[in-house]
Amino acid sequence: MYVLSAIVSLTLLGLFLGLLLGVAAKYLKVESSPVVDELEALLPGSQCGQCGFPGCRPAAEALAEGNAPATMCPPGGSALAEQIAALLGIDLDLSEVKEPELLVARVSEDTCTGCTRCFKVCPTDAIVGAPKQIHAVVADACIACKKCVEVCPTECLQMHPVEVTLRNWRWAKPQPVPAQSLGSGSNALC
Amino acid sequence: MLSFLKKQRIRGGVHAEERKAASALPIVNDFPLPKKLYIPLQQHVGKAAEPVIKVGEKVLKGQLLAHSQGLVSAPVHAPSSGIILDVNDYPAPHPSALPIRMIVLETDGKDEWLKTSVAADPFQLDAEEISLRVGAAGIVGLGGATFPTVVKLNMGRENQIDTLIINGAECEPYLCCDDRLMQERAAEIIDGVRLMLHGMTNSPGANLHLPEGGRTGRYDMNTKSAVVAIEDNKPQAFLMMQAAAAPYAQIKVMQIPTRYPMGWDRQLIGYVTGREVPVGCRSSEIGVTIHNVGTAHAVHKAIRHGQPLLSRVVTVAGGAVNRPMNVEVPFGTLISELFAFCEVNTENTARIIMGGPMMGDSLPHSNLPTVKATSGILALTPNELKNTDEQPCIRCASCVSVCPAGLRPLDMANNIRINQLDAAVDLGLKDCISCGCCSYICPSNIPLVQYFKYASGEVIARQQAQHKAEQTKKLIDARNARMERIAQQQREDELARIAAKAERERLKAEQETEA
Numbered sequence: 001m002y003v004l005s006a007i008v009s010l011t012l013l014g015l016f017l018g019l020l021l022g023v024a025a026k027y028l029k030v031e032s033s034p035v036v037d038e039l040e041a042l043l044p045g046s047q048c049g050q051c052g053f054p055g056c057r058p059a060a061e062a063l064a065e066g067n068a069p070a071t072m073c074p075p076g077g078s079a080l081a082e083q084i085a086a087l088l089g090i091d092l093d094l095s096e097v098k099e100p101e102l103l104v105a106r107v108s109e110d111t112c113t114g115c116t117r118c119f120k121v122c123p124t125d126a127i128v129g130a131p132k133q134i135h136a137v138v139a140d141a142c143i144a145c146k147k148c149v150e151v152c153p154t155e156c157l158q159m160h161p162v163e164v165t166l167r168n169w170r171w172a173k174p175q176p177v178p179a180q181s182l183g184s185g186s187n188a189l190c
Numbered sequence: 191m192l193s194f195l196k197k198q199r200i201r202g203g204v205h206a207e208e209r210k211a212a213s214a215l216p217i218v219n220d221f222p223l224p225k226k227l228y229i230p231l232q233q234h235v236g237k238a239a240e241p242v243i244k245v246g247e248k249v250l251k252g253q254l255l256a257h258s259q260g261l262v263s264a265p266v267h268a269p270s271s272g273i274i275l276d277v278n279d280y281p282a283p284h285p286s287a288l289p290i291r292m293i294v295l296e297t298d299g300k301d302e303w304l305k306t307s308v309a310a311d312p313f314q315l316d317a318e319e320i321s322l323r324v325g326a327a328g329i330v331g332l333g334g335a336t337f338p339t340v341v342k343l344n345m346g347r348e349n350q351i352d353t354l355i356i357n358g359a360e361c362e363p364y365l366c367c368d369d370r371l372m373q374e375r376a377a378e379i380i381d382g383v384r385l386m387l388h389g390m391t392n393s394p395g396a397n398l399h400l401p402e403g404g405r406t407g408r409y410d411m412n413t414k415s416a417v418v419a420i421e422d423n424k425p426q427a428f429l430m431m432q433a434a435a436a437p438y439a440q441i442k443v444m445q446i447p448t449r450y451p452m453g454w455d456r457q458l459i460g461y462v463t464g465r466e467v468p469v470g471c472r473s474s475e476i477g478v479t480i481h482n483v484g485t486a487h488a489v490h491k492a493i494r495h496g497q498p499l500l501s502r503v504v505t506v507a508g509g510a511v512n513r514p515m516n517v518e519v520p521f522g523t524l525i526s527e528l529f530a531f532c533e534v535n536t537e538n539t540a541r542i543i544m545g546g547p548m549m550g551d552s553l554p555h556s557n558l559p560t561v562k563a564t565s566g567i568l569a570l571t572p573n574e575l576k577n578t579d580e581q582p583c584i585r586c587a588s589c590v591s592v593c594p595a596g597l598r599p600l601d602m603a604n605n606i607r608i609n610q611l612d613a614a615v616d617l618g619l620k621d622c623i624s625c626g627c628c629s630y631i632c633p634s635n636i637p638l639v640q641y642f643k644y645a646s647g648e649v650i651a652r653q654q655a656q657h658k659a660e661q662t663k664k665l666i667d668a669r670n671a672r673m674e675r676i677a678q679q680q681r682e683d684e685l686a687r688i689a690a691k692a693e694r695e696r697l698k699a700e701q702e703t704e705a
Contacts, residue, residue, distance in 0.1 A: 079652040124665040170647030
C-alpha cells in the first residue's frame with residue numbers, strides 16, 4: 001500500500017507542476033524577435049559552433065544585434081552571407097571573403113576499431129557502421145563539422161580536402177587589374 | 191518570303207580572320223592506326239557509359255565497349271579491332287586534364303569489322319527503329335555539343351517540329367572539317383538528312399517522297415522540310431550540297447552570311463526561320479530542331495552501312511602546324527600522335543586548343559585522346575594569341591554591340607569582379623553562351639568571357655551548396671526527430687518497468703499477508 005500511495009502522490013505532484021509550467025509558458029512567454037527566427041531558419045542548424053557561438057540560435061541573435069558580420073558562418077559560405085545581408089538589408093562586400101576550403105571526413109580503415117562513437121555524434125547521420133565493424137563516411141552528407149574527429153579514440157577519422165573531379169571542377173576567376181589603374185580609369189569617366 | 195529573310199537582322203557577332211587554309215585540301219584518310227587507343231566512357235552530354243568488356247578480351251571493330259546509361263547517354267564502340275589492355279582513369283581532353291574513366295585498346299592492325307546486318311531499304315523501317323539504331327550507334331551532336339542525337343530525334347516525334355535545320359555554318363576560324371565533309375561527301379550527308387527526317391516522322395513508314403499536299407491528318411505533325419544552312423565563305427560546299435539535294439523537294443540548301451557565331455542554334459534559327467527562341471525554352475518548342483552536317487553523315491553511315499560512330503574528321507591547324515589538314519582519326523587517338531603526323535613544331539606551340547579558337551578549350555598538354563567532340567585541334571604560335579595586357583575599360587560598348595545574346599558584358603564583368611553574382615545573373619549571365627565575341631573585340635583586352643565562365647561555374651556551385659544546405663537541414667531534422675522518439679521510448683520503457691516492479695511487489699506483499 002505504501003508503494004501505491006507514493007506512486008499516486010508523485011504522479012499528482014508531477015501533473016500539478018506540469019500544469020503550472022504549462023500555464024507559466026503561456027502567460028510568462030518571452031516574445032522572440034521574428035528577425036532572429038528568420039535568421040535561425042537560414043542558418044544550417046547543425047549547432048557546429050564554427051562561428052564561435054554556442055549554436056545557431058545564439059549566432060542568429062548576435063547577427064540581429066549587429067554583433068557578428070554576415071559572413072560569420074563558415075559552412076554557409078558566401079551564398080548564405082548574401083541571404084543574410086539581403087534579410088538584414090546591409091551592404092556586403094564579398095571580394096575579401098575567402099571561400100572556405102571544402103573538407104570531408106574520411107575513415108582510415110587501418111585504425112578504425114568500430115567503437116561507434118563517431119556516428120553517435122554526427123549531426124547529419126553521415127557516418128554508417130555497426131559495433132566492431134569499420135565505419136564509413138557518406139561524403140555527400142558530411143558537413144565538415146569535425147565533431148567525429150574530436151571523439152575518435154584512434155584518430156582514424158581525419159578531415160581531407162574534397163577531391164576535384166571533372167564534376168566539380170570550375171574555371172578560376174581571372175586575376176583582377178591592379179586597383180590603381182582601375183581607379184584612375186573609372187574616375188576619368190565618372 | 192526570301193526578301194523577308196534577307197532583311198532579317200543578325201544580332202551581334204564578329205568577323206574574325208578565317209585562316210581556313212586546310213579547306214582546299216582533301217580529307218586525309220590514311221592516318222596510321224595508333225598502337226593504343228584511349229577511349230573515354232564519357233564523350234557525350236549525360237551519364238557516362240558503363241563498360242561491358244573485360245580486360246584482356248579481344249574485340250572487333252565496331253563492337254560495343256560500353257553501354258549507355260539512362261535516357262540521356264550514348265554507348266561507346268571499339269574504333270578498331272584488338273585487345274582491351276586496361277579500364278582505368280586517364281587524363282581527360284579538358285582544360286584541367288583531370289582523370290576520367292577510359293578503356294585502353296591495343297590495336298592488332300587487322301582492323302577487323304564486327305559483322306552487322308543492315309536494312310535493304312531503311313525508309314521501310316519504322317521511325318522508332320531509325321532512332322533506335324542511331325542511338326545504338328553512339329551518335330552524338332558532332333558540332334561540339336555532343337548531345338545524344340537519338341534524344342533529339344525522339345523529341346522531334348513528340349513535338350510538332352516543322353523544320354529540321356542542318357548546321358553547316360562552321361563559323362569558327364581555322365575549322366574546316368565540315369566544309370570538306372560537305373564538299374566530298376555531299377550525297378551521303380543528304381541521305382543522312384533524309385533518314386533523320388524519316389526518323390522524326392510520327393507514323394510508321396510515312397512516305398517522305400509524297401508532296402506536302404499529299405499528307406493529311408496527323409501526317410501534318412511530321413517534320414516537313416529540312417534546311418541546310420552553309421556560310422557563304424564555302425561556295426564549293428554550297429554547290430556540292432545543292433547538287434546533292436536537288437532531287438529532294440523537302441531539302442533546301444541555303445547560304446547564310448559569314449559571321450561568327452552564325453552556327454549558334456538560336457542565331458541560325460532566327461536567320462533561317464525568322465523565329466526567336468524564347469529565353470529558357472528549347473528550339474523544339476518553336477517547332478525547330480537542329481543537327482550538324484557531321485551528325486547527318488554519321489546517321490547515314492549507321493543506317494546504310496551499320497557502322498557505329500568510330501571516327502571523325504578533325505581539322506589540325508594553327509601557325510605551329512607544318513602540314514595543316516583535315517584528317518579522319520579513330521576516337522581515342524592521342525593528340526600527340528596526330529601532331530606527329532601533321533608535323534607540328536612543338537617548340538613553337540604556345541597553346542593547344544581543342545575545338546575552335548573562340549569557344550574551344552585550351553589543353554595543358556598533348557597526351558590526351560581525341561573524342562567525339564573534337565572538331566579541331568589547333569597548335570597556335572605565340573603571335574596568334576590575343577594580347578592579354580589588360581587595360582582599364584574605356585566604355586566603348588563594343589562588347590555590347592557584338593554580343594549575339596543581347597547582353598551588357600561590361601556591366602556583368604564589373605559585378606562579377608566584386609563577386610556580386612546575383613546582380614550578374616539579373617543582367618542575364620545565364621543567357622551568355624561563352625562565344626567569346628566580347629573578349630575578342632575588347633580594345634582593353636579585358637578577359638570578359640573568362641569572367642562569365644568563372645561566374646557561371648560559381649553560380650552552379652552555389653546552387654549545389656544551397657541544395658546541400660537544404661538536404662542537411664532535412665537530415666538534421668530527421669535525426670532530431672529520431673532522437674526524440676528514442677528518448678520517448680526509453681521514458682515509456684522506464685515507466686513500464688517501474689509499474690511492473692510495483693505490481694510484482696504488491697503481489698508479493700499480498701502473498702505474504704495471505705500466508
